[in-house]
Amino acid sequence: MPKPVLDHATTAAPRAPDTSYAYKASLIGAAHRFELTDDGLSWRTGGRSGLCRYLDIAAIRLSYRPVSMQSRRFRTDIECADGQRIVVLSTSWQTAALMAPQDRDYRAFLTQLHERMAKGGSRAMLIGGIGPTSYAAGVALSALVGVAIAGLLLRSIATGEWAGALFLVGFAVLFAWQIGGFIGRNRPRTYTFDQLPQGLLP
Template sequence: MNAQADAEPGSGDGVTRYAYKPSLMSPVFSFALMPDALAWSRGRHSGEIRYDQITRLRMSFRPATMQRGRYQLEIWSSVAPRMPVISGTVRSMVEMQSQGPEYRAFVTELHRRIAEAGEKPANQPRCEAGLFPPIYWIGVAVLAVTSLAMAAMIVRALQAGVWAGAAFVLAFLALFLWQGGQFFRLNQPGRYDVAQPPAALLPPVANS
């Protein structure tokens, strides 16, 4: 279930493949970047989408319980339903395996091929980063209100001399702000050029 470049006989072109299993009971979702189209299959369903038929892309950071560093690309087109591509694959009820390098290679190559297919600006898809703006700002508001409430709890605990309780809430608040801050920092709504997918929304390159 990895992205790979398979050299085609008699051609200098390669086919980049990527596959993942979104849940334990669901079929494998697989993709292949053909010379002129994105080929996909999921269970009994399959098809091809020409690169110039892709109308919208969205990249985001989507941590999960079993994988904190999880990323997602959503693909919309005029000929197929929305297709999510996730940087991890489910192995069991308690294991999700990261496919960061393979996902990064696939997403980068897909953007390159779309950019080449739509040479005119009018043919370029709408490329969005982060969350849908209303959802993002509602989430930021919830983060701020919850943080203020916990800060008030810490103050009241200190005033009452409940040091252990104050320390516990402070530790929880620090973790909450660290995780929430990272989520909203990476998922800030924005637009990007199809030829330059945002590096912050791709898995980091592993140090060799």
């Protein structure tokens, strides 16, 4: 009785589906394209391309980086062992007046990247927020601005300048909302593969 012919296409180990992500950092520049493959993190920008294997990723830093055109903008900095530095942004330029958020795709891409690194036994350093020096400078500057606003507000009330006092109150609320959110989200910390900092993801 003849032996059945094995179908290698069906008996081979299933290949994990690739996950891709792309964004434009500027209106006129080439798009940055990334793909998570079985071999590692593949990237392409214009005529340049490269591959960083998951075990060769030395560090990942997640941060919140709002800009005037987009208040919900997040950034990931990836450092590879060979010196490659990869930047992934959660927004993409669409037109001269539109920087579109890509929240769902950005989150899915980063979640899948961390899962693949963890599965491969990565020992990468996982960092959340900005550097301690920059963070301390931001906190000190915010405190100085807060003291200055409080002083001006008390003076306006004492002299009966109610219009000026209302303006200062409005400015204080706006400042606390924007700068306070930046400082709060970007507190320096480390995290683990199974607990990504939600404040640094859209």
